Amino acid sequence: MQSTLKRENDLTLNRRSFLQVTTAATGGLLVSLYLPRVTSAQQPSPPKVYPPDAFIHIATDGKIKITVNRLEFGQGVQTSLPMVLADELDADWSQVTADLAPAADVYKDPLFGMQMVGGSGSIAHSFQQYRELGAKTRAMLVAAATDRWQVAPTQCRTENSIVYGPGNRSARYAELANDAARKPLPDKVQLKSASEFRIIGKPVKRLDSPAKCDGSQKFGLDLDLPGMKIAVVAHPPVFGAKVKTVDDRDARALPGVRDVFEIPLEKGTGVAVVADRFWTAKQARDLLKIDWDLTGVERADTAELLAKYKQLATTTGNVAVTRGDEKAMDRIPQTNSIVAEYEFPYLAHAPMEPLNATVKFEGDKAEAWVPSQFQTMDQMIIAQVLGVKPDQVTFHTEFAGGGFGRRATTDSHVPKEAALIAKRFRDTPIKLIWTREDDVRGGYYRPMHAHRIEIGIGADGLPSAWRHVIVGQSLLAGTPFAMMIKNGVDETAVEGTADTSYNIPNFHVSVHHPTVNVPVLWWRSVGHTHNAFVMETLVDELATRAKLDPIAYRRKLLKTDAKKLHSVLDLLDQKSAWRKNLAGGRAVGISCHESFETAVACAVEVSIENKRPRIHRATVAVNCGLAVNPLSVESQFQGGLGFGVIQLMAHGAITLKDGRVEQRNFDGYTPAYIMDAPMTVDVHIVPSTEAPTGCGEPPVPVISPAVVNALAKLTGKRYRTLPLVSV
Amino acid sequence: MATFRLNVNGSQKTVDVDPSTPLLWVLREELKLTGTKYGCGISACGACTVHVGGIATRSCVVPVELVGERPIVTIEAIGNDPVGRAVQNAWIEKDVVQCGYCQSGQIMSAVALLKDTKKPTDKNIEESMGGNLCRCATYVRIREAIKRASQQLG
Numbered sequence: 001m002q003s004t005l006k007r008e009n010d011l012t013l014n015r016r017s018f019l020q021v022t023t024a025a026t027g028g029l030l031v032s033l034y035l036p037r038v039t040s041a042q043q044p045s046p047p048k049v050y051p052p053d054a055f056i057h058i059a060t061d062g063k064i065k066i067t068v069n070r071l072e073f074g075q076g077v078q079t080s081l082p083m084v085l086a087d088e089l090d091a092d093w094s095q096v097t098a099d100l101a102p103a104a105d106v107y108k109d110p111l112f113g114m115q116m117v118g119g120s121g122s123i124a125h126s127f128q129q130y131r132e133l134g135a136k137t138r139a140m141l142v143a144a145a146t147d148r149w150q151v152a153p154t155q156c157r158t159e160n161s162i163v164y165g166p167g168n169r170s171a172r173y174a175e176l177a178n179d180a181a182r183k184p185l186p187d188k189v190q191l192k193s194a195s196e197f198r199i200i201g202k203p204v205k206r207l208d209s210p211a212k213c214d215g216s217q218k219f220g221l222d223l224d225l226p227g228m229k230i231a232v233v234a235h236p237p238v239f240g241a242k243v244k245t246v247d248d249r250d251a252r253a254l255p256g257v258r259d260v261f262e263i264p265l266e267k268g269t270g271v272a273v274v275a276d277r278f279w280t281a282k283q284a285r286d287l288l289k290i291d292w293d294l295t296g297v298e299r300a301d302t303a304e305l306l307a308k309y310k311q312l313a314t315t316t317g318n319v320a321v322t323r324g325d326e327k328a329m330d331r332i333p334q335t336n337s338i339v340a341e342y343e344f345p346y347l348a349h350a351p352m353e354p355l356n357a358t359v360k361f362e363g364d365k366a367e368a369w370v371p372s373q374f375q376t377m378d379q380m381i382i383a384q385v386l387g388v389k390p391d392q393v394t395f396h397t398e399f400a401g402g403g404f405g406r407r408a409t410t411d412s413h414v415p416k417e418a419a420l421i422a423k424r425f426r427d428t429p430i431k432l433i434w435t436r437e438d439d440v441r442g443g444y445y446r447p448m449h450a451h452r453i454e455i456g457i458g459a460d461g462l463p464s465a466w467r468h469v470i471v472g473q474s475l476l477a478g479t480p481f482a483m484m485i486k487n488g489v490d491e492t493a494v495e496g497t498a499d500t501s502y503n504i505p506n507f508h509v510s511v512h513h514p515t516v517n518v519p520v521l522w523w524r525s526v527g528h529t530h531n532a533f534v535m536e537t538l539v540d541e542l543a544t545r546a547k548l549d550p551i552a553y554r555r556k557l558l559k560t561d562a563k564k565l566h567s568v569l570d571l572l573d574q575k576s577a578w579r580k581n582l583a584g585g586r587a588v589g590i591s592c593h594e595s596f597e598t599a600v601a602c603a604v605e606v607s608i609e610n611k612r613p614r615i616h617r618a619t620v621a622v623n624c625g626l627a628v629n630p631l632s633v634e635s636q637f638q639g640g641l642g643f644g645v646i647q648l649m650a651h652g653a654i655t656l657k658d659g660r661v662e663q664r665n666f667d668g669y670t671p672a673y674i675m676d677a678p679m680t681v682d683v684h685i686v687p688s689t690e691a692p693t694g695c696g697e698p699p700v701p702v703i704s705p706a707v708v709n710a711l712a713k714l715t716g717k718r719y720r721t722l723p724l725v726s727v
Numbered sequence: 728m729a730t731f732r733l734n735v736n737g738s739q740k741t742v743d744v745d746p747s748t749p750l751l752w753v754l755r756e757e758l759k760l761t762g763t764k765y766g767c768g769i770s771a772c773g774a775c776t777v778h779v780g781g782i783a784t785r786s787c788v789v790p791v792e793l794v795g796e797r798p799i800v801t802i803e804a805i806g807n808d809p810v811g812r813a814v815q816n817a818w819i820e821k822d823v824v825q826c827g828y829c830q831s832g833q834i835m836s837a838v839a840l841l842k843d844t845k846k847p848t849d850k851n852i853e854e855s856m857g858g859n860l861c862r863c864a865t866y867v868r869i870r871e872a873i874k875r876a877s878q879q880l881g
Contacts, residue, residue, distance in 0.1 A: 073826050074825035074826030074827070074863045075825070076825070205819070205822045206822055206824065208824070208827065209818070209819050209822060209823075209824050209827075210819055211827075212824040212827030212830050213815045213818045213819055213823075213824065213827075213830060213834060214762070214802060214803065214805075214806055214815060215760070215761070215762015215763070215801065215802035215803045215831050216762065216803075217827055218761065219764075219828060221764075221765065222755075222761035224759060224761070255728065277744075277748075277752065277756050278752055278755075278756060278765075279744075279745065279747075279748045279749065279752045279756075280745070283745075283747075350862060351826070351828075351862055352764070352766050352772070352774060352826065352828040352829045352860070352861070352862045352863075353764070353766075353826070353828045354765065354766070399826075399827075400826065401764070401826045401827070401828025401829075402826040402828060402862045402863060403826075404862070435768060436766065436767045436768060436769075437768075631822055635822065635825060635865070635868070638864070638865070638867045638868065639825055639861075639863045639864040639865055640864070641864070642861075642863075642864020642865075642866055642867075643862065643863065643864045645864070665767050665768070665769050665771060666766075666767050666769070666771035666772050666860060667769060667771050671860060671862060672864060672866075673857055673858070673859075673860060673866075674852070674853055674856050674857055674859070674861075674866040674869065674870070675853045675857055677864050677866045677867070678867065679849065679867070679870070680867060680870075681867050
């Protein structure tokens with residue numbers, strides 16, 4: 001396991017230190033990092049010991065319940081982490097169940113030091129942790145058996161929740177569990193070699209599938225508690241506006257309305273309505289007559305912003321990376337150059353389950369039920385609002401109907417609203433529901449961006465100079481993570497471009513971060529959403545100009561040490577023989593991209609139907625290190641491609657006019673439906689025993705550039721403005 | 728407020744609600760049948776799909792006063808129906824779900840499709856499932872599972 005440990009030590013230093021440092025700066029949030037590498041050589045920090053009883057419960061009937069330290073919101077971690085633990089435990093998988101951990105220190109991400117899902121880190125960061133938990137528990141069960149039989153551990157083996165000893169002796173884990181619990185926790189355990197895995201690496205079906213097919217799975221929004229009341233909030237029509245006056249007489253007259261009152265928001269103020277039922281609360285909100293004070297509130301307008309962004313993109317910004325000669329571009333004749341401008345809109349996450357949080361305040365303590373990606377922060381902020389300590393807030397992690405980053409806010413604004421309302425209703429659980437309209441109009445979007453790129457092409461057809469300016473709001477500015485902005489560069493805006501694996505000798509990337517009165521947030525795959533689109537469409541254009549096969553061209557341009565990307569391009573080439581044999585009116589588009597340490601290459605078969613791209617097929621090659629659950633990797637890639645298609649939808653954009661969001665629901669902001677997503681997706685995984693890397697986000701960046709690269713072949717046009725209003 | 732008698736999953740229920748209350752919220756909040764989901768409230772996502780008189784219906788836009796005596800079937804009872812059971816089995820076999828929030832609606836739409844069209848083509852599937860949004864985009868496996876259920880039903 002040395003290689004795995006070492007690998008984890010090297011993981012995304014920026015992102016990790018980012019959370020380390022900044023969570024400390026938010027005040028009160030305990031930061032602990034459990035791996036041995038964290039502190040300086042002089043002060044080695046001992047690895048945190050994880051008590052198995054916080055993670056594993058072996059019942060006397062043989063059932064094994066494994067607690068997952070992550071939110072389950074579709075990514076499959078509620079199955080994959082138990083697989084990891086169960087394999088080292090040699091558990092009978094058919095007896096394994098799993099639940100989601102409440103907020104507690106012991107469940108914090110071992111690298112990030114806070115309890116969270118993000119950065120595609122669930123498996124990458126907890127693989128080693130869950131293996132050790134399984135192996136240690138197994139050792140304790142073996143110790144209980146060897147005591148009983150008076151034999152040596154080396155005379156025992158384990159399989160399917162049974163310890164076997166010499167002379168036909170055997171004992172079930174269930175009957176050893178009580179004795180095993182009294183054994184000392186071993187310091188060190190021998191982990192399996194990859195060839196010994198029985199569950200890891202096998203396609204395993206999801207544990208939560210049956211409950212999600214018969215309606216019995218409860219999500220945060222389904223919570224039903226005795227005495228519970230429902231709250232909705234009237235949010236300001238322009239971010240930051242305040243309530244001037246409110247006439248709530250009609251709202252209060254509705255039977256079942258319990259209270260109407262003003263609450264402070266992250267930006268501006270709002271009016272909370274509390275009722276016995278959702279429908280009553282919503283009707284009452286519709287009856288409120290609110291006069292909003294817009295004094296001094298900036299009214300963002302996306303048309304104006306775009307003009308400003310495009311102007312800014314013609315000037316050099318804060319330098320993210322510079323290699324070779326910045327002026328090399330100026331010496332290249334126009335005939336050998338490309339100048340390209342790109343536009344990307346704001347995007348809402350719009351998870352299927354609308355945002356919600358339930359809070360019950362009991363004076364000196366509280367209880368919360370939240371489908372949360374950021375348990376540590378949400379718990380802390382609820383505690384702050386209620387004037388109690390974080391550990392006095394019992395925080396239940398509820399299953400979430402999607403999230404894509406939207407349930408990971410640095411200001412915890414949704415749980416905060418719930419806590420503010422619950423504070424007025426002592427001993428009463430308050431379920432706050434954001435309607436879909438609240439969600440679509442509520443901000444926290446993937447930021448709008450403009451890119452401007454100048455490329456000089458060498459005699460070999462490869463880019464010899466590349467000057468790139470990116471314009472877009474910083475995700476980190478104004479958050480507790482702001483100190484991670486280095487030299488005016490927010491890494492999350494340039495990731496996928498500044499760190500490209502393409503070998504370009506004279507390479508210069510700079511960025512402008514305008515301040516705009518629209519809240520922004522990480523959106524599944526973050527900066528890669530726009531950066532991969534720009535890089536992969538331009539590289540494709542260069543390949544076409546050079547009259548080279550798009551896969552061959554990419555191989556030629558990639559650095560030789562970009563091993564993961566080379567491996568996926570090789571595999572894609574093998575698995576997409578259909579590319580050579582297309583029906584009329586169809587074309588192939590290629591793209592490849594590495595994000596969150598997972599490399600992906602993609603080929604799509606596209607035609608044009610009713611002036612829209614029709615994606616008949618996608619073939620994907622993935623290198624994610626060891627694929628813990630190949631079935632789950634396949635799901636994430638099939639779904640992640642479909643998720644990414646929103647960038648190409650005609651109505652895949654949030655726009656603002658005079659400060660007001662112009663869309664309100666799925667009628668105006670339209671993600672991909674079944675006919676918009678690829679009809680088939682075959683996923684091929686590069687065999688690997690390297691440490692596993694994430695699969696939640698890496699599927700998203702590749703699909704939209706691959707599709708427009710195919711469209712370019714069909715129409716001869718280049719598509720640089722999203723959403724794709726017309727083909 | 729008014730009293731309504733509803734036939735839900737084969738049994739008679741009485742609820743006392745505002746007549747404009749959408750069937751969705753009657754199911755979820757009065758009858759505690761939370762398998763039917765709220766996604767948009769404007770019949771644009773299909774998460775709230777139930778069968779009313781055998782027809783796949785967006786319960787978020789049907790006021791309870793318009794339901795009348797037509798029988799309502801929700802995800803909680805669709806497994807009692809042979810087509811419903813086959814669809815649920817195919818969904819599990821193909822490991823379709825991810826977050827799972829939209830899947831009650833997807834399954835209810837798929838059952839309605841297969842009751843109407845025994846051997847659906849991709850075009851039939853897109854027409855019948857075209858209003859059911861899945862933000863995890865489990866669409867590839869939804870197609871496979873519908874075809875699998877169709878094959879199982881013979």
